[in-house]
Amino acid sequence: MPSGRRSSKRPYAAQHVELDVLRASGGRSTEDDEQGAWVVQQVRGSDREFRCPGCDQLVSPGTPHVVAWRSDGLPGQGLDDRRHWHRSCWSARSRRGPSGRAGR
Numbered sequence: 001m002p003s004g005r006r007s008s009k010r011p012y013a014a015q016h017v018e019l020d021v022l023r024a025s026g027g028r029s030t031e032d033d034e035q036g037a038w039v040v041q042q043v044r045g046s047d048r049e050f051r052c053p054g055c056d057q058l059v060s061p062g063t064p065h066v067v068a069w070r071s072d073g074l075p076g077q078g079l080d081d082r083r084h085w086h087r088s089c090w091s092a093r094s095r096r097g098p099s100g101r102a103g104r
């Protein structure tokens, strides 16, 4: 009879380093995906509303969300290309967020 069955499959936790970077940088971090490099800024909310490119719904004024823009664009261009995302939409897009839904 089989005994001592052990699973060596354990997710490697290297991605948690990103959280420390985020904390140390005041809510700003960088992410890479197939489109290029992005700067991701966590914001508490603004006094305007924006359209989230992830779900095509409005991000209401005062809603905590993330602002992302390309970091590999030409100098001075990146800020014109900023996008405001719901946090859940951004993390669902990148699929690289922390496991579980911490930070709700």
Ligand SMILES: [Zn+2]
Pocket: 052, 053, 054, 055, 056, 057, 085, 086, 089
């Ligand atoms: Zn959204």
